[in-house]
Amino acid sequence: MIRIGRQLGRYFALVSMTSVLLITVLSNIGMNIFFTMYLRDSQKSEDIAIADYATELLHEDGLLDETDLMSIEHYAFTMSAEVIMEDSEGNVIMSTREPSDVTGEPGRSDYMDLEKFEYKEYSYGSPETGKGSIVIGRPRSIFSASPDRQFLITINLIYLAAAGISLAIGFFLRSRVSGMFLDPIYSIQKNARYIEEGNFRGVMDVETKTIELDELSRSINNMALRLEQQERLRKRLTSDIAHELRTPLSTVNSHLEAFIDGVWEPTPERLTLLQDEIRRLTNLIKDLGDLSYMESGEISLAMKEISLSGLIANVVENFEPLFVSDGKNITTDIEEGIITKGDSDRLNQVFINIIANSLKYTNTGGHVAVALKIEGESAVVTVSDNGIGICSDDIPFVFERFYRSDRSRSRETGGKGIGLTISKALVEAHKGIIGIESTDGKGTTVKISLPAWKG
Ligand SMILES: Nc1ncnc2c1ncn2[C@@H]1O[C@H](COP(=O)(O)OP(=O)(O)O)[C@@H](O)[C@H]1O
Ligand SMILES: [Mg+2]
Incomplete structure (x- = not known):
């Protein structure tokens, strides 16, 4: 296990180093190819210039004297070229490999690795003066000549500097990223620990600039509330x-x-x-x-085709005496012949719970209306009362087990806050939907939709 901060630091360093390394390698290869081509071309014209120079110096008798040879040798030397000259009869008259007869300088073979040279033969002179040959050697690798090598070293030093700079940028970015992502994550983590220790109040609000972290933080805080x-x-x-x-x-x-x-x-x-x-x-x-x-989530239902119209009428009928004795009234508007597939005992239980609530939470003289109608492929049952209502803060929680609004508790009605929880579980087990709407002090409507059809 490793901290995100350190991991990110490693990735940033890896990415910047790999990219600089890649650029270095690729540009070195590129330079080698293009620079070699360029140098070969320019060397070739230099070589021709050397041969032309020798032709120019040639006396009418077809000979070169010592001063001429020395000039050619110097000329070749300024171009870092290796020269071996033969006269028209094939005798070597000058070679920069050997110690110079002309200048007394040591031969290049004494201080250069001649294996690394590549030789090309040119001719000098004219048909009148007779033709001699001049063999010119050049380093095989362009970068063996020291100014070129220096160039390459400079370029690579620049790359090294770039690597350093990009590493520094990487570290800077890492600290920015850490400010943006990690600090909020650590605060969220702190909140989660705080909740883990059993504290649900006083959870900090975490400032984040990212949608995902904001959502994460919000859901942790909501979890604390719940x-x-x-x-x-x-x-x-x-x-x-x-x-x-x-x-x-x-x-x-x-x-x-x-x-x-x-x-x-x-x-x-x-x-x-x-x-x-x-x-x-x-x-x-x-x-x-x-x-x-x-x-437990494993409700087993004895599903049968039942008349929903009949079932609801029956529940209301059984409630009527209770309403009468409480000085309240209940009316119905039931569409006949609506059939659903369900467990009649369990559906009975649902409607008993809902109507019992209306009875319980309605004052004397109150009124409850039960309606059933078909809407598309659903039967919609509404139970509306003009009772005490539920205040809007409580509505989101009434389906929670054991939830009772303070008002209903003070009524000493003896409820336990599980009727709606059970009803919701049963309606959903029948693939239905249950919802509640209420206005504080005005009344409440519970709406239940169940898959159904007209028989
Ligand atoms: N018809 C209603 N009018 C007003 N409040 C209601 C009504 N039905 C439910 N409630 C509120 O929802 C809470 C939960 O209902 P329920 O789960 O049936 O529990 P109980 O009836 O045992 O209180 C009730 O305590 C009450 O605050
Ligand atoms: Mg109840």
Whole structure:
């Protein structure tokens, strides 16, 4: 494992070094090819100039005297050329290889590696004076001549300097990149650690200039918010469940004590009350069991073709006495003959939950309207009430398990905040959609769409 900063530094160095190296190698090769061609051409004209010079110096008798030979030797020397001259009879009259008879200078073979020379033969003189031959040698590699080598060394030194500069630029860029990407990443990492330690509040806002990091940072901060929410719900739930369990148990307990002590007679009314308390406990436990089953994600449904119109009418009918006794009313607008494929018990459970909420969260004199109609390939059920409504801050959370708005809690309605969670899981298991719209203080509409058709 290696830190991103160091890794980036390595990559920057690698990229700049490889590119400079590549340029150096390629331009050296290029120079070798083109420079050689250029030099060969110019050397050839120099060679011809040497031969012409020898022709020019030639006396009428076809001979060259010592001064002529010395001039030719010097001329060749200024062009860094090797010269061997033969007269028209084939006798070597001058060679820069051997110590010079003319000048007494040592031969070039004493200080030059002649193997590295390449020789070409030219002729000098004219038919009248007789023709001699002049062999001119040139270094095989252009860069063996020292001014040329110097040129190459200079160029390569420039490349070396370029390598240094590009490395420096690389390091500078690395520090810029680190400022742009790494600093925010480190801050996000710090936030994640902070959350990992169980702190959900006071997570820093990270300033980033990149979309992806901004999204990452935002989702980590949202995660903290959600975790905090869940943590709060969990704590609330524990106290709620303790309360839910304690109340019926202490009622049952005090009644039983009174029966045992003979203070109270176990009359049918009192026994019925105890039974109600026990039923409340049983319901609570059933709801919790349901929730954990739904959340396991493996709901098994007994799917059958059922009349959705009939099912909803039936649920409403069963609710009617409760509405009447609470001084509220419920009306229906149900399109007949709508069929869906589903588990009738589970769908019943959904509509009971939704209508029970409307009943619970509507004041006396309130009104609930249940409608069912077909829209395209879906059946749309709406349950609207003119009850207490939900404030907009709470709406996003009502489908969360154990979520109850503060207002509904203060109503002492005894809900546990799992009815909507279960309903949503069931509707989705039927490939349906559930949504809720509400205006605080005005009322709430729950809308459920299920795949359906007219029978
Ligand atoms: N018809 C409604 N009117 C007002 N608030 C509602 C309605 N339906 C649901 N809610 C809000 O959504 C919360 C979650 O509903 P639910 O999961 O059924 O839990 P419970 O009914 O046990 O409180 C409720 O506590 C309440 O705050
Ligand atoms: Mg409910």
